[in-house]
Every structure is written in C-alpha cells, then in structure tokens.
Amino acid sequence: MPTAFAKKESLAAIDKKFASLGLLEDFDFVLHLPLRYEDETAVHRIGSLYPGQMAQVEGIVRKSEVQIRGRRQLVATIEDESGQLSLRWLHFYPSQIKAVEEGRLIRVRGEVRGGSFWGFEMVHPKVSRAGAPLSDRLTPVYPATEGLNQPQIRKAVNAALARVRLDDTLPEAIQKKYHLAPFADSIRLLHNPPKDADTQSLIEKTHPAWERVKFDELLAQQLAMSVARATRQNKKAYAMKGKGSGLVTRLLAQVGFALTPAQEKVSREILTDMKRSYPMQRLLQGDVGSGKTVVAAIAAAHAIDQGFQVAIMAPTEILAEQHYRKLSAWFEPLGIATGWLAGSLTPKKKQQAAALVADGVTQLVVGTQALIQQHVTFAKLGLMVVDEQHRFGVGQRLSLARKGEQETIAPHQLSMSATPIPRTLAMTFFADLDVSVIDALPPGRTPVVTKLFADSRRSELLAHVHDVILQGRQVYWVCPLVEESEALQLQTATDTFDRLQQELSGLRIGLLHGRLPTQEKTAVMTAFHRHELDLLVATTVIEVGVDVPNASLMIIEHAERFGLAQLHQLRGRVGRGQNESLCVLLYMAPLSSVATARLKAMYETQDGFEIARRDLEQRGPGEFLGLRQSGMALLRFADIDEDAPIAEQARDTAQDLQSVYPEAAAAHLQRWARQRADLLRM
Template sequence: MSGRPETLFPLFAGLETLEGVGPKTARLLEQLDITSPRDLLFSLPYAVVDRRRRETIQGADLPQTLTVEVTVGAHRPPRNRGGAYRIHVEDSQADFQLVYFHARSDYLAKLLPVGARRVVSGKLELFDGMAQMVHPDHALPVDEADDIPEFEPVYHLTQGVSQKVMFKAIQGALTRVPDLAEWIDPTQVLKENWPDWADAMRTAHHPEAMDDLSPNAPARARLAYDELMAHQLTLALARLRERKARGMVSIGSGWLRGKVLEALPYRPTGAQLRAMEEIAADMASEARMNRLLQGDVGSGKTLVAFFALLVAVEAGGQGVMMAPTEILARQHMEGLHPLAEEAGVVLEILTGRDKGAERRAKLAALAAGKIQILVGTHAVFQSDVEFSDLRLAIIDEQHRFGVRQRMELSDKGVAADVLVMTATPIPRSLSLAQYGDMDVSVLDEKPPGRKPIRTAIIGTDRMDEVIDHLRRAVAEGRQCYWVCPLVEESEVVDLTSAEDRFKRLRAVLGDGVVGLVHGQMPGAEKDAAMAAFQSGETSVLVATTVIEVGVNVPNATIMVIERAETFGLAQLHQLRGRVGRGEGASTCLLMYQAPLSEGGRRRLEVLRETEDGFRIAETDLEMRGAGDLIGTAQSGLPRFRIADLERQANLMAIAQSDARALLDKDPALTSDRGKAARVLLWLMKQDQAIRLISVG
C-alpha cells in the first residue's frame, strides 16, 4: 500500500489550484479546517435558497427570497452620509425598492442604469408598507442571469469568505470528482437505493428542496455511511491486528470460581452469567481478548471482573485491575477482598503511595508470582513493575483509554487479554464509534436485592423542608450526600458554593455531623473526609461532583442534588447511583431553581421516570448530541463531517458489520472491493488504518 492512489490526486491538490481561490481565501478557509478540494466537497450545504425566477412579486408572502426581472427606475441618493440609497424598480405587475447602504453612486449608476432591464434576486421585505430588497444578492443583465442557480446551496462560512466565493470554489472542486469503484456491499446499495459516490457528491451540493438536506436523503445517507464505514474499517483493522497478535490461552479449571459461587448469598443474574461465559471463552481462545464490559450503576460489574481474574489465576497466571484514581483503586480492593478470601487467592494493591522498602517487597512478590491479583492505578505500568505471568489486564472506567492506549498496552509486550469496564451506559451508536474494535458484553439486569430509588423533583424555595427532612433522617442514623454545583471558581455567583451549604447544614445539624469534599482541597483532606463518611463518623457529606464515580457507602440512602438542572443527564444518573446500595429504601431529591428551561425540565423528568441507564443515555444523546455526551476533545470520539451520530445511529451498526465482513473475506484488501475500500481509506484520511494494512 505505497501511497495515495492517483485518481485522488486532484482532490488533494492545493486549494489555490481552484478557480477563484487565491492565497488569501485559502488561508481563510483553513479556519474551517478546509485545506484541499476534498475538504470543500465534504463541507455540505446546510440550507438551500429557491432562486427560481418569478413573473412578479405580487402575491408573494414576505419576507422571502425572490428572483424577478425588473425595469430600473429613478435613483434617490441618501440625503445624509451613511443613509440609504434607494432605486425604484418595476416588474410586470408591481413595484418595489432596491436599497443600498455605503454604496458609491457612480458604481450603482453603472450596475443599475435607469431604464435598463435587470434580473434581481434577494430577500424582499415590507418596511413601512413599502416592499424593499436591501443589498440584492444578484443584480445582472438579462443575458447573464443564467448564472443565478435555480436552487442555491448555503454553506457554513468564515469571516472574509462569502457564499459566492464558497459556491464557486465548491463548483470547481466538483469538476474534479473522479468515478470511484464501489466499496459498499452491493446489496446494501440496492436496498437503500443509494447513488454511487460521485453522483452522491454532486447531488448533495445541488439540493432542490429542504428534503434534500435531510440526513435520510439518499445522497446524504450514502456519504455519511462512507464516513462511518471508513471509521469502522480502521477499527476492524486494529481489531484484526490485535486478534492476530497471539494472545495467551488461559483455560481455568473452574474450581476457584466454584468456591466463590457457593459462598455468594445470591445467584448471579443471567446477564452476569452470560458475560462471565463470554469472557472465559475469549480467554481460552488463541486470539487476544479485547472486550468491553458495559454495565449500569449497580449492575454487578465487580463480580464479573473478579471471575475473569480468577480464570487467569486458575490457569496459573496473574491478573491486574487498574483504576483511574487512588480512591477507586482502594475501593476495588475493598470490594474484591472478601471474594478473594473465599477463593483463597493473594490480592495486593499498588499505587503511587507505595514507596521504598514496602514497594520493593511488593515488586519482588509480584515478579515471583506470589501476588496473584494486583489492584492499582497507572503506577502498575511503570517500568520497574514486572509480573511473573500476566494474563489479564482489566481497565476500569476510562473514557480516556482509547484505541491508542490499548495498543500501547500490547506494545509493552503484554500479550495479556484486555477487558475494559465502563459504568457509563453508552448508546449503541456511540459505543460502536468509540469501542468499535472491541467485543461488547452488556450487563442490563439489576442483581437481586437492589431496591429502586425514589426520585423527586423539588424547587429550591422548599430548602427548609428538605433540611428538616434531613434532620429527621440523621436522627434515625441514616446518611446523606448533598451535592452542590461547582465551587467558587464559577463566574456565576448565584450557584451556592459548597462552603456556604456546609456552614448552613452544620449550623442546623450540629458540629461533627457534616463533612465537606470539593475539588480545591488537598488529596489527604479529601481522603480523610471521605473516610469519615464511609465509616459513619459523619452523617452528611457536602460535595461537588468528585463523588460521581464508584464511591460505595451502603448506609447512605439520601442523595440531594442542588441546582440539578445545571448537571447533565448522565452525570445525574451516576450521582443517583451512589445511593440504593444497602438495605434501606433510598431517595434522590433533585432540587431546581425556577424557571426551568424546556431541556432542563425534560432531563429531570426522564430521571424521575426511569433508572435504566441505557434509556437515559439515549435521551441524553438525542438532547445533547454526540460530541457533548462524551466531551469530544478527550473522548477519542472521531469527528465526522457529514455523519450525524444522533440521527444515523442505525448506519453505524451496519457499517461495523459490513467492515468486519469485508475483512473476514479479504483481510489484506486485495479483492476488487478491497481495493475500492483502500481508496475510501485514503479519501477519508484514515492514515492509521493505511499503516495497519501495510504492516499487516
């Protein structure tokens, strides 16, 4: 796969090779991320203006854009500087005015000579009972009027680039569109009635009605699919490489898992058992496991993860579980400890805090294979950490752990199987975009014994009632989280800071009852406050969102979220999941400040109606869009120019199976369709994929 195919050269030439694009325009277009004719083609119009010619403006609904042939009448220059220059014009049945500001009269006299016939096109509006067109978009002699397109596409612009310049540049780029061989499965093309790539490109840039701009219009859907397909091909190639990199075969005897199952007070859910089987089968195969374990808050991921670690131990090896923060690593340690006791396996923790002799002793035990399961932070990947026989790496809750990091893990010579766990339910289309190279196990049932959480929506004007309710609960020995919007840094002064709330609750509930945790505190203080709450020493923990992920206090049964309307849906769902972990019935109070926006109200209502994280995530995606949902900057989520993940989620799934099927039949992409797919990868600038083919 040497270099870019020749057919694509014209599309990747400099912008200045296009007619009407000089160095200045080229520099301005760079601000829109447009550096070649190819990028212009992928900047589709977002609107269309109907400029079909009419006989007269008579009877038109104003304001609207109209195109009509007129006779030019009298010119009325402005009386004072900066005033309006007016020109009277008449069509076959009615008259109106053309209005210009800051225009030179000699220029207008030449453009619109009195008595001449002209075709004008622009937005006509009523002003003081008179129809007027301010700065027409076009004013041309009748014999040149064919230059005005009947339907004019409207493009996103940047300062200094006009619609006219953009339109012309794109028309130029369209003359370079080559005919390319088809890379999409022919049955898919037939079923959807999609045009080929070149036709789709031409059609998308010549919309004739608003419907042509819809993501479902055949030309647009096809171009979106091309983007998704290229992305999924890249992920599938990465997956192929990962699977080819021989993994370790870890076949467990099952006896450790049997001991733990017997000791469990309940039976695992069907979803848990299914996931355990899928993982064990992956670990037993020669290909390297690359699986995502996706489970909502409280769906029992820890048990599934522990069973995977036990397979590694039963097979005579070691397993490691990595968490993003020290607090979470300690929590995993606490969660796994009783299970490890039942199984009789050696479990240790390694974090940045381990220093000196203690650290050296742990490293020696690890290298000798005496520690069977290690829990830790990223510290477990430092160069002096050596395992005796590492077979499984579990990575917890990492949006920040993208394809690239997973590859680095394998570059460490760790042929270990990899399981990534996430507690954030991700809608299917997004999980395919982000984790498309992985196989996915979903935990979508709640284990027995988890009670539903009652969720109520309350205005901040009822604060006194809430505090009163809290006082009674604390007297009964219950614990409560009180989540505030972010601390003082926020410019918005009216967001109550955690400090103030802490003081007010302490005044009402008494000293030593209320703890405080926020992002500005030093780590040790934060840990101390968390520990005091976990041990039940304090009954109320006032916190900013640092408690979102993973903190486990079974006795906490009340969650108050202040100014809930300022949080995202997924965040609210994660916060609510901090309660309802013990015996007691739990409540979540969402406090909002009136008036609520439409979106704010809908978010709170969705939470009140359901505890299903996947349903919540789908709603979140509809409401916010994909980029916001995971914070595009740090999510490793690709940025698509045409595809719309919210509205075209179904296409992503088809693209994934199509890409995998193509590579199953033709892993080196040497068949006709394979070669076409290579061209697609070049066209979509998927350099990473192209490298993978050339190495593979």
C-alpha cells in the same frame, strides 16, 4: 504587483487554512459537503417579501448615510417599482459605503427582517452588481474557518471535482437492492444542485443524494469495525488456559458474598475470552450497582494466577482509590501484591510504585491516567481493565493498551461501563467488541424513589433531611459548581455547605469537591464511610464508584443543569443498603423544554438502557465513545439515531461485500476511512 514569492506565501497560508478543516487531498474536498444553500437563481420584487425569507432583490439606492445611533452604522434604502427596503450594516468598510452610493442600481441578498411600522430591512446583506447573469443552480454554503471565504472554498471544491474520478465502489446489485442513487450523481448534485431541486430535503438531509452519502459513510464504518475485529484476531495474546492455584476460588471465598447468575454468566464469557490466543476486547455493561467490580476482580485473579500482571484504570482519583481499597482488601490477604499509582503521589512515591510495577513485584496495579505516563512500564501485562471507559479519550485508552504490547503480543482488554450502550450505538461504534451485560442487580438493592422538588419547597426538604439523619441514615447533597459563576448563577457547593451548617446546626456536615487536595478528599470520604459525617455536600466527584450503604437520601441541586446519564449515576449512589432510598431532583423554575424532558425521564424510569437511549437523543454519542475530549468527529453526515435503518442496511451490506465483493469492500474502505485507522484500536 505582488511578487511570485508573495503569491506562493499566500497560497501556502490558504493551504494551511484548508488543512485546519481536514482538507488535504482531493477527496477531502469532494466530501466537504455544504451546510446549506442560497437561492441566487431569481430576483424577487420588494413588494412580495416576507419576514424570515432569504431573498435577492434589485433596486435603486434612494438614500445612504452613516448614522450615529449609539454606534456608527451604515443605513441605506433601495427601491424598485413595488416598494422600498431598508439596508443596515453595523460593521462596514469604505468600499461598502461606495457600493451603496445614492443613485446606484444594485442587487442585494439577505434575510428579510421586520414587517412592523418601520417596514422590512436586511442587516449585513450581500451587495453585487445589478443586471449580472443569474445563476441556474443553488449556491452551496460550506463549513468554513476564519480566513477562508465561500468563493475560495467553492473554487477549491470544484477544482477537486474536476480532477477526481467518482467511480462507484458499490456493485450494481447492492445499489438496486437498497434503491441507492449513483455515488457520482449524488456528490455532484449536493455540491451544485439545480435551481428546481427540493431545497428542504437537501437541508434536512433526506434527499436521495444525502441518503446515498450516509449509506456509504455507515458502510465504511461497519467495514472498519469488521477489519478491526479481524486485525485483533490476527494479533497474539497470552492464552491463559492453565488452572493455576485456584486463586479465583479463594477470591470468591474472600469477598464474602455469592455471585448472581448474571455475574456468573459474564465471568464465564470473560474467562473464555482470556483463554484464547488473540486479545480479548470485551465491553462489560452493567447498570449502576450491578456488581461489575467483582467480575473485574475475577478476571484479574485468573490472569494473576497464570503469572501475569493486571492494570486497572479509572477516570477519577476518588473512583480509582475506591477500587484500590476494595481490591487490595480482597487480594492482599491472598498474598497478591497490589499497587497504587495516581497523580497526587509525591514524585518519590510515584517512582517507587513504578519501579515495583516494572520489576513485576506488583501483580495488580490500580490508578488513574498516571498509569499511561511514559515512565511507567510493565514486566508482563496480561490484562488491562478500563472502568467507565467512555470518560477516557481514545488516545488515553490506546496508550494503556500499548503499555502491554511486546512486539506482536498484546494484553487482553476489559472495558466497563455503567452507562448502557443504546442499540444503535452498539450496532455501529461498538460493532467490533464482544459485549457482556449484567442484566440484574444483586439481592438487597432497594429501588430508589425519585421526586421532583421546586426550589421554593426547600424548607420542606430540609425538614425531611433532618428526619432522615435522626433515623441514623446519611445524606448526599450534590451541587454543580464549586465557585460562584455570574453567568450561570447557580448555588455552589461552598455556599450550600455554609448555608446548611446554619440551617441544620448540630449535624455533622462535610464538603467534598475536585479542588480539594487529595489527602483532604480521602479524609472526607473516609469520614463519610465511617458515619463520622451525617451529610456530605459534594460536586460530581462522587458521581461514580462511591459506595456508602447507609446513605439513603440523594439531593441534586439545580438538577436541570445535569445530563441524564449523570443524574442516573448520581441516583445510583443511594439504594445500596436495606433502607428505602430517595433521590430528590431540586430544580429552579421555569424549566426549558429540554430540562423538563430530562427530569421527566428520571421520574418515569430507573431502567439504565432507557435512560441511555433518551440521553443519546438529547446529547449525541460523544459521551459514550470518549471522543468528545479528543475533538474528533464521530459521523460527519449520518445521524446515529435517526439513521438507524440505514445503519442496519449498511451492517448487512458490509457482510455481503466482504464475502462476495472483497475488492469493492477494500476500495470503499480506502475512500472513506483514510487516516483514521488508529481509532479502530478503541
């Protein structure tokens, strides 16, 4: 007999397993909804089975033995009055051998396979006692983890359902307006659907019960965004209203080119925000090469002119260093002290750079995640700029925001992204942000022609590369890996570099990848900038921010392995000068349907918003939000693209609920958004 202590220890272990699934309180279990359902309400005749069917049959075990066919396996045959069915287990225990002893009458459930000469079989079927009462409801199958079985989860969920009150948080008027099923009925049906329920609509999440759950989740998300905006507006920030010394005007004279109307418009929006006494939270969108950096520089100049520090954080050292070089070239001649902080600096140089920031000597600091290290403090941070914000995890962005918080005062925040946000994503996860869009490219940007090349045409491509370089222009050749991977069998950057040196002898070829020491990376990139190299073989470290106007040809090796947004970013590295530019997507046949759709999209459009929309369809919203790195779920039940109509209804309802039914709004948010409040600071 197990002791009370052993039982208690066992329960604690199970609770730990539940906690790993995020199941801590009763309502967590209530919202732990099934992935699918099994039909254990009927027994099928063996003679009526068909391949792919999930079926339950009863029969007498006619044969049972452990066979050696390369490996030990348990094989049995059961029979009813309509036919025979084979059963097979590749992994089994002595108890399973006993359960299928010859002569026993058993019930088995599993997926029907086969149907050729050898007949039907089930592999690893579930075995139970024949003649047991059949269920009158579909059996739910829940998300699980190692060490938790389905009966344990069902028992815990049903216990939670018995304890909680499933009050409806939505007023009756709203339920009627959108024809929503009652919340309690929806939840109970999803956990225990009757045997005559529409199984297909339950699996596809189109059942009215699922529609209600998705509406509630999206409504909570909209309410959370609204609360985030209100919370931000209740915070204090430095209101940068003063005219200053005219640093913005002097900066514009220093950069040496006129702003486009689109850049002027978004600059006005940003400076207006910075004059308010609550923190700006603005997202600056602009397609590749639209000129976001100079807009960020204008915002920085305004803040510095008011006596504040500015921090600019970029996701990679190459991009951060490029920002630093460009911004310091603009600001240093104006007497503004700029600083550089990155992981590659020696401990002594890091300490010196951090000390200058802490003392307020450095007015503008550019860096990578090194800016959010614990030892980095600011004297008076007034503005933080996060470039390619979706590449940082939520926690990283929060860390930089907190650097500038001094009691109740927070810095203004400008996020930048060259990945346009699709409408449905903007309507949901960015609903609390103000969005500025640079919707036109600066003059002089030439459209990039995109061509698809099969790897079999490589020699033709090499001849074109040679011609381009002889005309005085430069070439990027991008590869997806640095070292050989047997699993992927892709051409690597190092192998490509060696091969091209032989195939294009006499040309100056460089190699750039993320594993090079920082000084080497800088030296290679500088040489390419100065046209001391003709061709640069690189990995995706050059994906964002690299600006070499003389480079007019981009070749992407194994383009079928890249994401759409990544391909669009890489294509944006060319077309920055006066010469006609070409992006070659070099692929290895045969292509999967997904890869074909991806390359087709690149060939058909250069519109960043259309690219982003198609990328969202293919890969989901995690890349846009920077949540993929954190492992945090986005929406558990709703699909941000397919359920856009529900999201629109939820957005409208959130406004009505807050103005007319504030208590219901608070109750709804409490039910759905517990323990996730910090994400609202994104």
